[in-house]
Amino acid sequence: MGGRGASSGLTKKSSKSNRDMMSEFRNAGTIVVDKEVKNLNSVLVDKTLKGVRDTLNEFGLPLSVVTGIGLSLSNDAEASANGMGQLGFSSKYYSSSNNEFTPSDYTADYTAYGTGTHEAGHLISNYLMRKSNSSLTKFQQAKLRTSGKWDRNILKQAKKINGGKLSAISKYGSNTKGKAAGEVVAEAVSEYMKKGKSASSTSKAVVQALKSYV
Numbered sequence: 001m002g003g004r005g006a007s008s009g010l011t012k013k014s015s016k017s018n019r020d021m022m023s024e025f026r027n028a029g030t031i032v033v034d035k036e037v038k039n040l041n042s043v044l045v046d047k048t049l050k051g052v053r054d055t056l057n058e059f060g061l062p063l064s065v066v067t068g069i070g071l072s073l074s075n076d077a078e079a080s081a082n083g084m085g086q087l088g089f090s091s092k093y094y095s096s097s098n099n100e101f102t103p104s105d106y107t108a109d110y111t112a113y114g115t116g117t118h119e120a121g122h123l124i125s126n127y128l129m130r131k132s133n134s135s136l137t138k139f140q141q142a143k144l145r146t147s148g149k150w151d152r153n154i155l156k157q158a159k160k161i162n163g164g165k166l167s168a169i170s171k172y173g174s175n176t177k178g179k180a181a182g183e184v185v186a187e188a189v190s191e192y193m194k195k196g197k198s199a200s201s202t203s204k205a206v207v208q209a210l211k212s213y214v
Contacts, residue, residue, distance in 0.1 A: 021045075021046045021049045021050060021053075022037075022049070022069070024049075024053065024063060025049065025053075025063050025066055025069060028062060028063035028064045028066075029063075029064045029067075030063060030064060030066045030067060030068060030069055031067065031068040031069070032068070032069045032070070033068065033069065033070035033071070036070040036071040037069060037070060037071070037089065039094065040089055040093040040094060041093055041094065041095055041096070041097075041098065043098040044093060044098070044100075044101075044112040045089065045093060045112075047111070047112035047113045047116065048078075048079060048089070048112045048113065048115050048116040048119075049069075049116060050113060050116060051112070051113040051114060051115065051116020051117040051118075051119075051120065051193070052066060052087065052116040052117070052119060052120040052123070053116075054116075054117070054193065055116070055117045055120035055121070055124070055189060055193050056120060056123075056124070058193065059124055059210070059211060059214055060214055061124060061127065061214065065085055065123055065124065065127045066085055066086075066087050066123060067084060067085035067086055068084075068085070068086040068087070069086070069087050069088075069089075070086070070087075070088055070089075071088055071089060071090070071091075072088030072089055072090045073088065074088075074090065075090045075091045075092065076090075077090060078090055078092050078093070078101065078112075078115045079093075079115050079116075079119050080119070081119045081120075081122040081123045081126070082126075083126050083130075083141070083142055083145045083146070085123060085126065085127060087119060087123065100112060101115070105170070105171065106170065106171045106172050107170050107171075107172045107173070107187065107190070108169055108170045108172075108173065108187045108188075108190040108191035108194060108203075109190050109191065109193070109194045114190055114193075114194060117189060117190040117193040117194070118186045118187065118189070118190040119186070120189065120193075121185055121186030121187070121188070121189030121190055122182060122185075122186045124189065124210060125150065125151060125154065125182065125185050125186070125210065126145055128210060128213040128214065129141065129144060129145055129150040131213070132213050133150075146179070147179070148178050148179035148180070148181045148182055151181040151182040151184070151185045152176070152177075152178075152181040154181075154185055154206065154209050154210060155176050155181055155184060155185065155206065155209075157209040157212070158188075158202065158205035158206040158208070158209040159205070161205040161208055161209060162201050162202055162204075162205035166184075166202045166205070167200060167201075167202045169184060169187040169188050169191050169200060169202060169203055170187050170191070172187055173186070173187025173188065173191075184206070185206055185210070187203075188202060188203040188205075188206035188207060189203075189206070189207060189210070191203040192204060192206075192207045
């Protein structure tokens with residue numbers, strides 16, 4: 001769960017800012033698979049990691065929520081996050097262009113930074129699920145996550161907070177049923193990080209519901 005679709009690119013030269021950004025996660029205990037990320041475009045990787053960092057900070061959570069950084073197993077999306085707290089970049093990050101991702105209204109924030117805030121939404125939701133269900137075995141937690149039940153529960157709480165209704169956040173974050181509920185949660189977090197107080201009432205309600213578990 002947790003890939004976000006879009007297009008495009010990063011440089012193969014590593015920059016000081018990217019090394020510093022990576023070092024923030026390393027210092028927090030995140031395992032970085034250097035052989036997998038060393039040739040990725042550092043400019044967009046940096047922006048994406050800043051999106052993750054800022055979102056975790058907003059929720060008052062440590063960077064160690066991200067347990068690992070490497071390549072994604074899927075190339076259908078720019079990045080992905082799994083239930084174990086691992087963040088993966090797709091092969092789209094091998095591009096030599098430093099240009100932002102192609103503008104699109106499909107997601108709440110199409111930028112590289114927005115990719116980070118979206119994936120952070122998945123990472124946060126998964127982390128809080130494990131924290132709130134610590135009595136379950138890891139296998140049971142995995143089943144709970146992949147079923148989408150946890151994210152649907154977050155949306156049910158958000159619906160109550162928002163006066164009994166939820167609106168589509170984006171084309172990508174519009175289906176609250178089944179496993180797709182996780183994308184609504186992640187898109188809500190992403191829109192909230194982009195717009196703050198100007199975010200939709202749905203996004204603010206989802207964020208409030210998540211924060212109740214922090």
